[in-house]
Amino acid sequence: MTTSQLPLFPSMVVLLFGFGVVFLMPVFVAGVTRHYTFNIMYHNVTRLCHTRTILSVNGQFPGPRLVAREGDRVIVKVVNQVSNNVSIHWHGVRQLTSGWADGPAYITQCPIQTGQSYTYNFTITGQRGTLLWHAHISWLRSTIYGPIIILPKRNQSYPFQKPHKEIPIIFGEWFNVDPEAVIQQALQTGGGPNVSDAYTINGLPGPLYNCSSKDTYKLRVKPGKSYLLRLINAALNDELFFSIANHTVTVVEADAVYIKPFDTDQLLIAPGQTTNVLLRTKSYLPNATFFMEARPYFSGVGTIDNSTTAAILHYNNHSSSSSSSKLPVLRPTLPPINATGFVANFTSKFRSLNSVKYPANVPKTIDRKFFFTVGLGSNPCPKNTTCQGPNGTKFSASINNVSFVMPSTAILQAYFFGQNNGVYTTDFPVNPPLPFNYTGTPPNNTNVSNGTKTVILGFNTTVELVMQDTSILGAESHPLHLHGFNFFIVGQGFGNYDPNNDPKNFNFVDPAERNTAGVPAGGWIAIRFLADNPGVWFMHCHLDVHTSWGLRMAWIVLDGPQPNQKLPPPPSDLPKC
Numbered sequence: 084m085t086t087s088q089l090p091l092f093p094s095m096v097v098l099l100f101g102f103g104v105v106f107l108m109p110v111f112v113a114g115v116t117r118h119y120t121f122n123i124m125y126h127n128v129t130r131l132c133h134t135r136t137i138l139s140v141n142g143q144f145p146g147p148r149l150v151a152r153e154g155d156r157v158i159v160k161v162v163n164q165v166s167n168n169v170s171i172h173w174h175g176v177r178q179l180t181s182g183w184a185d186g187p188a189y190i191t192q193c194p195i196q197t198g199q200s201y202t203y204n205f206t207i208t209g210q211r212g213t214l215l216w217h218a219h220i221s222w223l224r225s226t227i228y229g230p231i232i233i234l235p236k237r238n239q240s241y242p243f244q245k246p247h248k249e250i251p252i253i254f255g256e257w258f259n260v261d262p263e264a265v266i267q268q269a270l271q272t273g274g275g276p277n278v279s280d281a282y283t284i285n286g287l288p289g290p291l292y293n294c295s296s297k298d299t300y301k302l303r304v305k306p307g308k309s310y311l312l313r314l315i316n317a318a319l320n321d322e323l324f325f326s327i328a329n330h331t332v333t334v335v336e337a338d339a340v341y342i343k344p345f346d347t348d349q350l351l352i353a354p355g356q357t358t359n360v361l362l363r364t365k366s367y368l369p370n371a372t373f374f375m376e377a378r379p380y381f382s383g384v385g386t387i388d389n390s391t392t393a394a395i396l397h398y399n400n401h402s403s404s405s406s407s408s409k410l411p412v413l414r415p416t417l418p419p420i421n422a423t424g425f426v427a428n429f430t431s432k433f434r435s436l437n438s439v440k441y442p443a444n445v446p447k448t449i450d451r452k453f454f455f456t457v458g459l460g461s462n463p464c465p466k467n468t469t470c471q472g473p474n475g476t477k478f479s480a481s482i483n484n485v486s487f488v489m490p491s492t493a494i495l496q497a498y499f500f501g502q503n504n505g506v507y508t509t510d511f512p513v514n515p516p517l518p519f520n521y522t523g524t525p526p527n528n529t530n531v532s533n534g535t536k537t538v539i540l541g542f543n544t545t546v547e548l549v550m551q552d553t554s555i556l557g558a559e560s561h562p563l564h565l566h567g568f569n570f571f572i573v574g575q576g577f578g579n580y581d582p583n584n585d586p587k588n589f590n591f592v593d594p595a596e597r598n599t600a601g602v603p604a605g606g607w608i609a610i611r612f613l614a615d616n617p618g619v620w621f622m623h624c625h626l627d628v629h630t631s632w633g634l635r636m637a638w639i640v641l642d643g644p645q646p647n648q649k650l651p652p653p654p655s656d657l658p659k660c
């Protein structure tokens with residue numbers, strides 16, 4: 084990827100030129116319909132001197148940008164031309180009464196089979212900023228991902244300085260081998276999966292890896308301008324720190340919600356999160372080249388890919404590129420790999436803008452409270468086999484000790500047509516089955532149970548959910564993603580959540596509003612949301628290895644009384660299992 088500016092649509096310019104006067108048209112413009120075709124197809128890619136046939140959308144890696152304005156309808160025809168089953172998730176899109184278009188396989192739809200297609204049809208309502216789309220079955224999202232760019236409505240502007248240019252920066256994780264083989268082997272042996280070989284920026288690992296310097300993303304900038312970097316973490320299993328040498332950025336938006344701007348030199352971005360930052364370039368032509376780098380934050384125990392991906396921030400000097408390539412390179416400083424204190428400080432800086440135009444509608448009274456433990460555990464090794472998980476067991480992961488088993492048909496279909504037939508149960512525990520010192524010495528039986536358990540919520544229920552990390556196999560940060568909703572992070576802390584004292588410090592004024600948030604390593608997070616969207620909504624850790632081990636569950640939100648509060652019937656091309 085070399086050209087990186089957003090395509091400028093003719094329709095973006097709303098100016099009339101006449102008699103030397105320029106008018107800005109003050110008219111209301113209804114949303115338009117944007118059509119896309121995503122062909123899931125094979126594509127040969129070489130990175131780190133390894134050539135792999137990857138799964139791609141339209142032979143592009145990373146995949147194409149999906150660009151829309153707030154209020155637009157988006158129609159994406161997904162055609163499966165590969166041998167794997169696939170589905171695509173529009174990560175962070177609210178999908179108000181369009182739950183059939185959400186995409187997680189076996190939750191809202193059966194996957195699209197080879198040779199079949201499915202047309203996703205949804206509107207973008209009340210959101211503007213950056214999100215991402217990605218495959219939502221097994222580990223296919225390792226190569227099937229791309230940006231969703233939501234521009235403000237046509238007659239509206241950003242609540243911050245209009246940038247000179249807008250640049251998506253999408254982080255990924257590259258494997259020299261087929262990631263499907265990696266997760267299949269791990270699930271079979273019960274051990275941890277082999278780690279990735281590189282992180283990538285816009286699909287390119289950069290010059291810090293062997294056999295990779297030609298695969299370096301270069302962002303060419305002019306002095307004295309403002310650039311909106313649309314940061315997206317599409318990495319499979321790793322939260323990432325990010326920093327640009329000698330530059331401070333201003334964070335203005337997270338998960339397609341405006342926030343109170345704040346300046347920072349170093350960022351953290353978890354898989355599934357998106358963060359828009361303004362980069363103001365230096366007012367002069369600096370005699371240097373600046374690296375932008377990302378490498379993981381890791382709080383758990385075990386082996387990870389701790390390598391560093393780099394891209395180049397290059398000022399367009401007048402000199403030829405051959406002489407400018409001799410400029411000294413400056414590298415940023417990143418927090419230590421286990422900098423949990425930095426992460427807590429950084430995440431607490433995110434506050435809703437909470438202006439008259441963009442209020443923070445935090446639920447003030449709560450109908451239902453839930454307390455979920457999240458973390459790793461283990462399962463006994465089946466007889467006559469040897470397992471490579473902790474102490475010869477199999478790795479597992481759970482919420483409230485339930486490791487979620489994927490059904491073989493979609494829950495939303497079973498629910499909508501009243502044909503449960505044992506596909507799922509509705510008894511997901513509201514509290515941990517066995518209270519213990521969650522962040523202390525774990526109990527001696529860490530076996531988890533399993534099941535396809537869900538929670539049923541009445542329409543417009545206000546929910547408070549406290550998620551508590553456990554130290555059963557080591558405390559670890561888990562970025563939890565909720566489909567179908569944004570939630571407000573009203574509190575977070577370390578140690579065990581204290582239901583008597585911690586709520587006193589909850590923020591109901593300007594808490595961050597997101598769709599993905601880290602449960603701190605050895606700590607807890609309290610979120611609130613309004614269940615105003617009928618359907619079946621997946622909630623899971625966005626580290627795919629933990630999702631694969633069962634750190635996932637689903638909420639079923641019932642229809643409301645009004646016609647526009649009901650989930651309509653599915654489109655006729657909804658895939659069958």
Ligand SMILES: *[C@@H]1O[C@H](CO)[C@@H](O)[C@H](O)[C@H]1NC(C)=O
Pocket residue numbers: 125126127136
């Ligand atoms: C990828 O490379 C293999 C081996 O060279 C070749 O057989 C295959 O046709 C290529 N696939 C695509 C999609 O280019």
Ligand SMILES: *[C@@H]1O[C@H](CO)[C@@H](O)[C@H](O)[C@H]1NC(C)=O
Pocket residue numbers: 158202204205
């Ligand atoms: C998308 O959904 C809208 C609203 O239900 C419907 O009017 C339209 O026909 C659909 N378009 C396609 C291509 O399915």
Ligand SMILES: *[C@@H]1O[C@H](CO)[C@@H](O)[C@H](O)[C@H]1NC(C)=O
Pocket residue numbers: 328329369370371413
């Ligand atoms: C970059 O930052 C380093 C360390 O703060 C400083 O010594 C150096 O002068 C800076 N260089 C430029 C070109 O800004």
Ligand SMILES: *[C@@H]1O[C@H](CO)[C@@H](O)[C@H](O)[C@H]1NC(C)=O
Pocket residue numbers: 389390420
């Ligand atoms: C990354 O991991 C390797 C192997 O465990 C280790 O040798 C190296 O010191 C680590 N690097 C960093 C920067 O932590």
Ligand SMILES: *[C@@H]1O[C@H](CO)[C@@H](O)[C@H](O)[C@H]1NC(C)=O
Pocket residue numbers: 370409410411
């Ligand atoms: C810029 O850096 C190059 C390479 O380090 C050096 O040769 C040149 O003299 C520098 N120019 C200025 C104006 O500092």
Ligand SMILES: *[C@@H]1O[C@H](CO)[C@@H](O)[C@H](O)[C@H]1NC(C)=O
Pocket residue numbers: 419421422423424
């Ligand atoms: C991070 O790792 C370093 C080196 O292993 C260790 O000395 C330090 O105590 C760790 N810090 C935290 C917060 O765990």
Ligand SMILES: *[C@@H]1O[C@H](CO)[C@@H](O)[C@H](O)[C@H]1NC(C)=O
Pocket residue numbers: 423424425428
């Ligand atoms: C976090 O913020 C607190 C309060 O501002 C500060 O005392 C502490 O040093 C910070 N910790 C880290 C790791 O940045």
Ligand SMILES: *[C@@H]1O[C@H](CO)[C@@H](O)[C@H](O)[C@H]1NC(C)=O
Pocket residue numbers: 466467
């Ligand atoms: C397990 O191993 C024993 C002894 O090797 C054998 O008799 C038994 O049939 C095996 N059971 C299974 C289920 O493979």
Ligand SMILES: *[C@@H]1O[C@H](CO)[C@@H](O)[C@H](O)[C@H]1NC(C)=O
Pocket residue numbers: 473474556
């Ligand atoms: C594994 O076994 C050792 C020794 O029996 C024990 O100390 C340790 O806690 C066990 N670890 C786990 C994860 O169960």
Ligand SMILES: *[C@@H]1O[C@H](CO)[C@@H](O)[C@H](O)[C@H]1NC(C)=O
Pocket residue numbers: 520521522523524
């Ligand atoms: C839980 O365990 C931690 C770490 O061992 C300890 O500091 C704390 O006092 C324990 N809490 C309770 C309530 O026992």
Ligand SMILES: *[C@@H]1O[C@H](CO)[C@@H](O)[C@H](O)[C@H]1NC(C)=O
Pocket residue numbers: 527528
């Ligand atoms: C496990 O814990 C229970 C309750 O603390 C205790 O009674 C039991 O002896 C322990 N078992 C082992 C094998 O440590």
Ligand SMILES: *[C@@H]1O[C@H](CO)[C@@H](O)[C@H](O)[C@H]1NC(C)=O
Pocket residue numbers: 488532533534
């Ligand atoms: C779920 O647990 C039951 C009983 O513990 C076990 O028989 C079954 O194989 C498990 N299913 C899965 C998919 O792990």
Ligand SMILES: [Cu+2]
Pocket residue numbers: 560561562624625626629630634
């Ligand atoms: Cu996790």
